[in-house]
Amino acid sequence: MSQRAKETFTTAPAPTPAALRARIRGLGASMTRSAQIVAEAVAADPAGCSRLTVTALAERTGTSEATVVRTARLLGYPGYRDLRLALAALAGRQESDEAPAVTAGIAVDDPLADVVAKLAHEEAQTLADTAAALDLAQLSAAVDALATARRIDIYGVGASALVGQDLAQKLLRIGLIAHAHHDPHLAVTNSVLLRPGDVAVAVTHSGATGDVIDPLRHAFERGATTIAVTGGPASPVTHYADLVLATSAARESRLRPAAMSSRTSQLLVVDCLFVGVAQRTYDTAAPALAASYEALAPRHRATAPRTARQEPRT
Amino acid sequence: MSQRAKETFTTAPAPTPAALRARIRGLGASMTRSAQIVAEAVAADPAGCSRLTVTALAERTGTSEATVVRTARLLGYPGYRDLRLALAALAGRQESDEAPAVTAGIAVDDPLADVVAKLAHEEAQTLADTAAALDLAQLSAAVDALATARRIDIYGVGASALVGQDLAQKLLRIGLIAHAHHDPHLAVTNSVLLRPGDVAVAVTHSGATGDVIDPLRHAFERGATTIAVTGGPASPVTHYADLVLATSAARESRLRPAAMSSRTSQLLVVDCLFVGVAQRTYDTAAPALAASYEALAPRHRATAPRTARQEPRT
DNA sequence: ACCGGCCCCGAAAATAGCTTTCAAAGGTGA
């Protein structure tokens, strides 16, 4: 057997994914001069190098393609192609680790890209907070109450009205009798009709919105089961709530007082309620969902109109 | 201009790193059959596919090299090589994120704690996907249009109606003239009044909701700037949209067909629009926000009623 | 100091993989 079949000396057995850095350090001085240069360049900027071709990397390091390939082999990969792939993976990993770089608040002069990143990050944070803070016992009791309710009234005004409507829409779709009221007068008018076995839900971030508290109080006094979805666990609304579901009370900055985190948080709670109820009433919920889906189908256009695309007018 | 220079139709401008998942979901049904097969294989096993050559992937999916390359282009990369790199990066990232523990869908018999965790995780995922996939150029243009609009009409029905209302509420609070219409007839009636300088926004997850497309078309034909917030970047609604803001089109499982991920995604887009507009019009937006906040104060009860807490009836 | 041997290195040939072209097959609307 020849002592060097065709310059294929697999120095290391492992084409490892991310142990790359260690490997480079490990081999360190045992590499030839130009191999070191290449390895160093790779270690210094994996992401950047992953975007280069052999030729480009050779040029950048002032070496030749052959040397680059040899270095890749030294590092344990079958060839440069695979080193490049590993480099990309490494870059992806790093990127995900350093993601929460944008924790701060949003400023007036942030570029749009930052705004998007910050908003997404903050809302994700809010979701995590809310999930962690949710009282499962209360949630479970709320699900029970909703699942067996004769009738469900939901109160919310302003931004919370939308959350209430979302809940009502969802519950309706699985066959429950749910109404969302955002008109305070109508809410009160309806609330006095409730009785034991009914459920009233109040959605209010501050927990101090009179227009929502009033109908809830009436429902409470008439014996309905009352649920408060609020960011203020000790706020006025909780006085008339049998069950309190806490939403995250993230501070709202100057540029987003109009309910962002709070809305996200409330919606998560609503979703939890909905899924919980849907699970508990699966036998009736599933067909109801299917039916409403079918009923909607004809309102969707299957394909784009065949006419040529109309150009935006000049 | 030739209609097809050399089969180089860069469907999407962004060769983004991690927006891949979102992109695949988004294009979804708008791809050709074999492209779907390839995309699906890629989405199902990014790490594995990143190790395959064009030929190998073509064979695995039962298609041809050409199709694989075309799919890579569809997903926004210059070619397969780059897709492969991105895949590797994605794999690396995933590996580092590794233990979301509760990745799977929600089952009928999941305990409530799991439901909460899964929902929160999925919605957070959706947020990340959406943020990654958002086209900043389109967003920026949309912000400009909104900020300078004479009048803004927003169309959405069903779950998307709530998103539309949310946007309208926010824009109103910073002094813009915005209306959300969820009644298809009224929407059409209003849309024919729009003219250049006005903005129409359509919110629809599927992008195929006739009740929303109709008013948007009218607005488009009358010269208003039209914006589509949709999960289907190639869906019918985009035919009449000057600007398209893509939302994540995560699959909705049996227990949550009623718009959860899609709603979260849409709301993030709405928030981005709002913050963007608020930034651009800060001088007028800030006082308007303050004023609306003041005006609301009296409707909040500062403290709990002094009466003793009423016990739940026995 | 000179010479021979060995290894390192880069230029260029060889090859594998990626991209493009082209024509046929499969639909779709008139």
Added chain:
DNA sequence: TCACCTTTGAAAGCTATTTTCGGGGCCGGT
């Protein structure tokens, strides 16, 4: 049914990677 457009795979064309090959430097021996 026919014409047209879309989609698809086979094969040609090209780029990037890998291998080969020979020049040149370093070291020990003479």
